[in-house]
Amino acid sequence: MTPSEIIEVLKQHDGAGIVSAVADGLHPHVVVKMDRLPAIAALLQSDWRLRFDLLRCISAIDWPAKNSIELSYDVISTSFGHALAVKVLLDRANPQVESVSVVWPAAEWHEREAFDLMGVTFLHHPDLRRILLPEDWTDHPLRKDYPYPVAYKGLKLNP
Amino acid sequence: MGLIEGIFEPGLVVTSVDWVLNWSRKRSIFPMTFGIACCAIEMMAAGAARFDLDRFGAGAFRATPRQADLMIVAGTVTFKMAERLRRLWEQMAEPRYVMAMGACAISGGPYHLHAYHVVKGVDQVVPVDVYVPGCPPRPEALIEGLLRLQDKISTRTIAKP
Numbered sequence: 001m002t003p004s005e006i007i008e009v010l011k012q013h014d015g016a017g018i019v020s021a022v023a024d025g026l027h028p029h030v031v032v033k034m035d036r037l038p039a040i041a042a043l044l045q046s047d048w049r050l051r052f053d054l055l056r057c058i059s060a061i062d063w064p065a066k067n068s069i070e071l072s073y074d075v076i077s078t079s080f081g082h083a084l085a086v087k088v089l090l091d092r093a094n095p096q097v098e099s100v101s102v103v104w105p106a107a108e109w110h111e112r113e114a115f116d117l118m119g120v121t122f123l124h125h126p127d128l129r130r131i132l133l134p135e136d137w138t139d140h141p142l143r144k145d146y147p148y149p150v151a152y153k154g155l156k157l158n159p
Numbered sequence: 160m161g162l163i164e165g166i167f168e169p170g171l172v173v174t175s176v177d178w179v180l181n182w183s184r185k186r187s188i189f190p191m192t193f194g195i196a197c198c199a200i201e202m203m204a205a206g207a208a209r210f211d212l213d214r215f216g217a218g219a220f221r222a223t224p225r226q227a228d229l230m231i232v233a234g235t236v237t238f239k240m241a242e243r244l245r246r247l248w249e250q251m252a253e254p255r256y257v258m259a260m261g262a263c264a265i266s267g268g269p270y271h272l273h274a275y276h277v278v279k280g281v282d283q284v285v286p287v288d289v290y291v292p293g294c295p296p297r298p299e300a301l302i303e304g305l306l307r308l309q310d311k312i313s314t315r316t317i318a319k320p
Contacts, residue, residue, distance in 0.1 A: 133276065134239045141275050149275055152238045155283050157275065 196234025
């Protein structure tokens, strides 16, 4: 299916949950409402015309000027070969969204990464711990306003 | 016919204990398998047939620190890895040596500025004997570092300081 056809299917099922949609360009995507994300993810995965069975990545983008953190879920269908991105905008002060690891188990580690580096909290995630940085690290380094640390456990960063 | 055959009387070789100990130690440096980034590829090349670290008795890469004499820190050391690196170094039996291979292990290299997660020089974590610069160093450079380490070992003594 082409991106515009996929977006049509989504709009038929859950027109209220979709904020905006871009069907052309390099990165066709739909922006969905935060509380509708789990339902739309389940729809993408289970609908017989869509069959988005593989979550490729979750990208978290920090927009300080817009005061929001954007999540982009890139999904593809291995049976049909079509692809789409689902975006959701979160509040920068308190970024929280429902986990989609029930729908795509691959989301578990991607969400841990977004939590580790961007500080997004995924509700009902089975195991939300840091995945890359040490467990006792404070703060989330990929935020634009990350305060550059001076030392870590006695090891200086700018010797 | 080598250089030392046929020189001594039968049953008589004159040497010092220091010399024999250092000679045997410096020709059997067992490195630890500690490749943590792209430098490890050059380290593997140095150990393989073309460059052949075994010529210097240093080709037996051990998978445990307890059997190793030399830790070649081949790559970028993150803060998370630094704790593990220190623990592995503490598990090595003395005399033990550390070689910092490549720009990352020496100073952080390309991560020296603006990287919040990289140790700026592994000498902050463990004492380093030989620095091998390069990004990554060629196997010849690693072999040169090994020869300099052999020089360092041959100056050791078991006598009281």
